[in-house]
Amino acid sequence: MASPALCSHAPQSGSRPKSRFVLALLAMICWQMSRHSVSAFLPGFQGRRLAIQAALVGLVPQAAKAEEGAPVKKGGRASKWYGIYEDPKHPSCDRSIVIAFDGTKGKIEGYDLSGAGDEGKFNCRKRRDVQYYDWSLKVSLANKDANELVVEQAGRDIVDRKRIGQPSEVIAKWDGDGILWPDGTKWPSAAVCPVFRDGDDAGRDMSRCSLQDGRMAGAPAESAVTFSGPACSSARDDREVHRDSRIMSITFNPHGSRCVTTDNNGVVGVWKTDMRGLCNQMCHYRKTGAHDKVIFRTMTPSGEPNLDNPPFFFGGEQGIIYLADDFGLCSERYKIGSPLLLLEYYREKAPGTRDQP
Numbered sequence: 001m002a003s004p005a006l007c008s009h010a011p012q013s014g015s016r017p018k019s020r021f022v023l024a025l026l027a028m029i030c031w032q033m034s035r036h037s038v039s040a041f042l043p044g045f046q047g048r049r050l051a052i053q054a055a056l057v058g059l060v061p062q063a064a065k066a067e068e069g070a071p072v073k074k075g076g077r078a079s080k081w082y083g084i085y086e087d088p089k090h091p092s093c094d095r096s097i098v099i100a101f102d103g104t105k106g107k108i109e110g111y112d113l114s115g116a117g118d119e120g121k122f123n124c125r126k127r128r129d130v131q132y133y134d135w136s137l138k139v140s141l142a143n144k145d146a147n148e149l150v151v152e153q154a155g156r157d158i159v160d161r162k163r164i165g166q167p168s169e170v171i172a173k174w175d176g177d178g179i180l181w182p183d184g185t186k187w188p189s190a191a192v193c194p195v196f197r198d199g200d201d202a203g204r205d206m207s208r209c210s211l212q213d214g215r216m217a218g219a220p221a222e223s224a225v226t227f228s229g230p231a232c233s234s235a236r237d238d239r240e241v242h243r244d245s246r247i248m249s250i251t252f253n254p255h256g257s258r259c260v261t262t263d264n265n266g267v268v269g270v271w272k273t274d275m276r277g278l279c280n281q282m283c284h285y286r287k288t289g290a291h292d293k294v295i296f297r298t299m300t301p302s303g304e305p306n307l308d309n310p311p312f313f314f315g316g317e318q319g320i321i322y323l324a325d326d327f328g329l330c331s332e333r334y335k336i337g338s339p340l341l342l343l344e345y346y347r348e349k350a351p352g353t354r355d356q357p
Contacts, residue, residue, distance in 0.1 A: 103143070
C-alpha cells in the first residue's frame, strides 16, 4: 500500500494559453433563505474557465442531502430508472441514467466509439488505438413513478446512434428489468447501484458501480469501503482510510481502474482497482469539512481524451474546489464560499465544429 500523501495548496496559474477547447465545471450552490441565481466565469487551469452558477435554494442540513441523481426517500431507494444498462446493439458502450431529486427530470449518459455512429452497430470494448466520446441527453417523466421516459434526441438516434437531421423526442417504456424502445430494442439493467438513506440522522448506505468492466465499490457500513470485481469470489473491505467517518461518495474513473472515496471528516481516498476486486490505496488527502462531490477531468489541457488515468476535482460543504491525482498532488483551484450542490465537468465545443451527443 502506498504511503498517504497530504494535499498541498498550489497557487493558481495566471497564464491563459490559446486553445480550441474550453473545459468547465458547473457548481450548483446552496445558500440560506433565497431563491435567486447568479453566474460567473473564473480563470481556470491552463486557460480554462469554471462556469459557476449559484442556485440559492435554502440551506439544508448535511445529513438531509442526497447524492446527485438519487431522489431522497426516508427508508426508500432511488428512482427505478436510475442505474446502468446494457446496450445489445453496442456492447460495452456505457449507458446510464440519473434522475434528479424531484423524480421527473434527468439525463441519459454514455460514450461511443468515435466516428462509428453512422454504421449503427459497433462495440466499445477497450482499445488504446481508438478514440471515444461522451454524450448526454435530457430525459423527463410525467411523475416519479411513471413507466414512460421521454428522451430529447439531438444529433443521433438514441438506439441506433445514427445521425438524425432534426432534434426529436422518443418515448421509452419500463419493462420490469430494463428499458424497451419503440423498435423493440431492450436495454436490460446491468450492475444497478441505487443509493439508500435510512433516516435523517443515519449514514447513507450507498453503492456505486464503475461504468466499465463490472468493477464495484460500496459502503455497506460506517467507515467501511468494499471492493469487488467480476473475476473475484469475495469482496474486500477497508476500514482504515475512513475510520470513524461516514462515507459521502464513491466515484470510479471511466475505465474503472481508479476509485475515489470521500467522507464527512474531509478525507479523500484514491484507490487502484482491478478485475479481481483487489484495491490498493494510492494516496489520500485530508481537507477541512465534508466532501461529497467528485468528478474526473477526462480531457487533457490540449483537449485530448484522457480516460485511463485522469485527475479529478472534488469539493463539498466548504465551497472549495480542489484538483488532485493519484500521485499525491492536490491544489485548491476555486473558492466558492457556499456548499456545493452539484459538480459537473464538460467540454465547450469550438466554434464551427459539430456536436457529437
